[in-house]
Amino acid sequence: MSDSVETAAVTAVPAPVPTGQSGTVVRSTVMRRLLRNPMGIASLVILGSIALLAILAPVLAPFEENFANITKTLAPADSVNILGTDSAGRDTWSRLLFGAQLTLLSALLCAGVAIAIGLPAGLIAGYYAGKFEAVSNWVVSILMSLPGLIVLLTIRAAFGPSVWISMIAFGVLISPSYFRLTRTAVQSVRNELYVDAARVSGLSDWSIIARHIFSVVRAPIIIQTAAIAGVAIAIQSGLEFLGLGDPTKATWGVMLSEGFKNVYLTPTLLLWPALAMALTIGGLVLLGNAIRDALEDGEKVKHRKKRATSSATGASPTAAPATARPSRKSVAAVDAGTEHHLVKVTNLGVGYPQADGSIKKVVDDVSFHVDRGEILGIVGESGSGKSQTAFSILGLLPDNARIVGGAIQFDGNYTVAPGDERVNQSRLSKLRGKRISYIPQEPMSNLDPAFTIGYQLVTPMVRVLGISKEEARKRALKLLTDVGIVSPERTFSAYPHEVSGGMAQRVLIAGAISCEPDLVIADEPTTALDVTVQADVLDLLRELQQRLNIGIILVTHNFGVVADLCDRVAVMQNGRLVEEGSVRDILRNPKERYTQTLLASMLEDKTPLSMLVSSQKEPVA
Numbered sequence: 001m002s003d004s005v006e007t008a009a010v011t012a013v014p015a016p017v018p019t020g021q022s023g024t025v026v027r028s029t030v031m032r033r034l035l036r037n038p039m040g041i042a043s044l045v046i047l048g049s050i051a052l053l054a055i056l057a058p059v060l061a062p063f064e065e066n067f068a069n070i071t072k073t074l075a076p077a078d079s080v081n082i083l084g085t086d087s088a089g090r091d092t093w094s095r096l097l098f099g100a101q102l103t104l105l106s107a108l109l110c111a112g113v114a115i116a117i118g119l120p121a122g123l124i125a126g127y128y129a130g131k132f133e134a135v136s137n138w139v140v141s142i143l144m145s146l147p148g149l150i151v152l153l154t155i156r157a158a159f160g161p162s163v164w165i166s167m168i169a170f171g172v173l174i175s176p177s178y179f180r181l182t183r184t185a186v187q188s189v190r191n192e193l194y195v196d197a198a199r200v201s202g203l204s205d206w207s208i209i210a211r212h213i214f215s216v217v218r219a220p221i222i223i224q225t226a227a228i229a230g231v232a233i234a235i236q237s238g239l240e241f242l243g244l245g246d247p248t249k250a251t252w253g254v255m256l257s258e259g260f261k262n263v264y265l266t267p268t269l270l271l272w273p274a275l276a277m278a279l280t281i282g283g284l285v286l287l288g289n290a291i292r293d294a295l296e297d298g299e300k301v302k303h304r305k306k307r308a309t310s311s312a313t314g315a316s317p318t319a320a321p322a323t324a325r326p327s328r329k330s331v332a333a334v335d336a337g338t339e340h341h342l343v344k345v346t347n348l349g350v351g352y353p354q355a356d357g358s359i360k361k362v363v364d365d366v367s368f369h370v371d372r373g374e375i376l377g378i379v380g381e382s383g384s385g386k387s388q389t390a391f392s393i394l395g396l397l398p399d400n401a402r403i404v405g406g407a408i409q410f411d412g413n414y415t416v417a418p419g420d421e422r423v424n425q426s427r428l429s430k431l432r433g434k435r436i437s438y439i440p441q442e443p444m445s446n447l448d449p450a451f452t453i454g455y456q457l458v459t460p461m462v463r464v465l466g467i468s469k470e471e472a473r474k475r476a477l478k479l480l481t482d483v484g485i486v487s488p489e490r491t492f493s494a495y496p497h498e499v500s501g502g503m504a505q506r507v508l509i510a511g512a513i514s515c516e517p518d519l520v521i522a523d524e525p526t527t528a529l530d531v532t533v534q535a536d537v538l539d540l541l542r543e544l545q546q547r548l549n550i551g552i553i554l555v556t557h558n559f560g561v562v563a564d565l566c567d568r569v570a571v572m573q574n575g576r577l578v579e580e581g582s583v584r585d586i587l588r589n590p591k592e593r594y595t596q597t598l599l600a601s602m603l604e605d606k607t608p609l610s611m612l613v614s615s616q617k618e619p620v621a
């Protein structure tokens with residue numbers, strides 16, 4: 001049976017209960033999971049105690065770090081010097097405490113410098129790629145090819161035996177590890193649909209990087225920092241052990257060197273700093289492992305049997321309280337008989353450069369328009385250029401795409417002016433999320449799994465509409481109700497994996513209309529959904545379009561959907577517009593052979609006219 005018939009049939013039955021809200025997810029925080037892990041507790045206790053001792057060093061240490069009692073050298077432990085003294089008569093316990101301060105701070109400095117360089121560079125290179133990435137790769141390759149120890153020895157010779165300078169230099173040398181880690185993590189999510197969705201929802205690049213991209217690299221960075229801090233302590237102590245440290249500072253490395261010289265006379269002088277280092281480095285390694293385990297554990301999902309409530313049955317999106325939308329404020333109405341359309345695409349061409357220098361056109365000489373309050377269907381078989389046309393309007397074409405001809409105007413202003421090679425991103429970034437929004441094909445991939453649905457609805461509203469979080473929250477809950485979600489509160493605080501595909505699509509529709517757009521571009525919005533949910537979502541789109549007087553461009557390969565929903569249709573084949581007109585005219589009298597074949601193939605053996613026109617609403621005059 002054809003899709004159109006199925007679609008038409010299911011629209012008549014009551015809307016099904018949206019599924020997917022029954023699972024109660026217990027999302028343990030990483031900290032809680034860390035505290036449940038004996039390795040995590042042990043590492044936190046060890047590192048916490050050492051940090052506390054370091055902080056309290058001025059209070060706990062009975063002597064200054066360099067106070068020497070030359071009458072009491074290499075003394076064994078007693079009530080005054082609880083760990084004995086070194087060859088200069090300095091108190092080992094006091095030096096150990098002050099040494100903890102210096103050693104930990106210098107390790108933090110090293111990791112801080114490495115993060116400050118590697119993280120932003122990795123984020124920018126991973127997100128924007130292009131020249132910055134090429135130059136960064138170049139610099140990173142140079143840094144990685146430098147022999148670290150020789151560089152550190154050279155710096156020591158040039159600037160003296162300062163532990164701080166050594167650690168800053170080491171931080172710079174080690175920053176490529178953060179750069180590579182971050183860049184790779186960002187590249188893995190840069191092209192995720194939820195990042196595109198965030199862009200379309202009007203968030204700036206920096207907001208997207210901070211919210212959606214940084215969350216991906218946060219955990220690996222923490223784990224890496226634990227390891228790097230341990231390495232920094234080992235390298236610093238190694239240099240000092242070789243006698244290249246600052247002898248005036250009490251660090252564990254200097255103490256180790258001092259202890260080694262007197263290992264036969266007072267072996268404990270070597271034992272205490274070695275023990276302190278081993279505990280700290282071991283604690284850092286354990287902490288890194290425990291954090292990794294805590295993150296790998298993932299969320300623990302408890303499934304609770306859903307008790308179907310009769311009140312929920314039959315809830316329909318169309319039955320949701322419809323609120324009257326305020327009239328379109330400053331937005332100009334379409335003047336009848338003029339060329340002022342909401343969207344006007346004129347002779348658009350899109351192409352991709354090929355290896356031989358030629359450009360392969362994937363959209364060629366395409367012209368159409370959309371007015372406020374109408375739904376234009378763009379229909380065609382796979383690869384006919386529907387999505388490329390829609391992405392040109394949205395400004396979401398890949399970096400290597402070229403506009404090879406034509407223009408696009410939105411509400412009278414060019415987003416692609418004649419002669420432009422690319423979409424004007426600065427103009428579009430002011431429109432996307434505010435006046436133009438997007439409903440994508442795959443609902444799940446377009447929601448960031450790291451954030452709750454509520455957060456993902458509220459953030460664009462706060463940013464675009466300039467309203468408070470509380471106000472945005474109220475609006476989000478109302479929108480969720482409007483799109484037919486039965487338990488808006490629960491969905492609001494759910495993560496994307498906790499809702500069904502149909503519900504996720506409703507959430508995306510709620511998001512698309514949340515900032516009161518003039519135009520919604522829906523790219524196969526029902527493809528990923530099962531047939532009953534498809535009908536629901538189409539009903540919902542029609543209801544919203546009529547209530548809000550939005551212009552909609554609906555990209556689909558399904559003539560049934562076109563017949564069910566659209567006012568006008570543009571038929572595409574091999575990147576070209578084959579035929580365009582009112583749905584009624586095209587369905588009744590398809591002029592072009594391709595349209596006839598497309599209709600016939602979609603209807604299988606059924607007669608196009610009778611099947612489709614019977615499900616078509618009354619023609620628009």
Ligand SMILES: Nc1ncnc2c1ncn2[C@@H]1O[C@H](COP(=O)(O)OP(=O)(O)OP(=O)(O)O)[C@@H](O)[C@H]1O
Nearest residue numbers: 352362380381382383384385386387388389398557
């Ligand atoms: N990044 C790209 N580089 C080169 N060619 C591309 C790229 N993206 C798309 N194309 C080509 O553009 C043509 C049109 O693709 P488009 O995605 O617009 O088709 P479509 O009609 O939306 O198909 P579908 O329904 O399968 O999504 C296809 O031949 C495709 O191979």
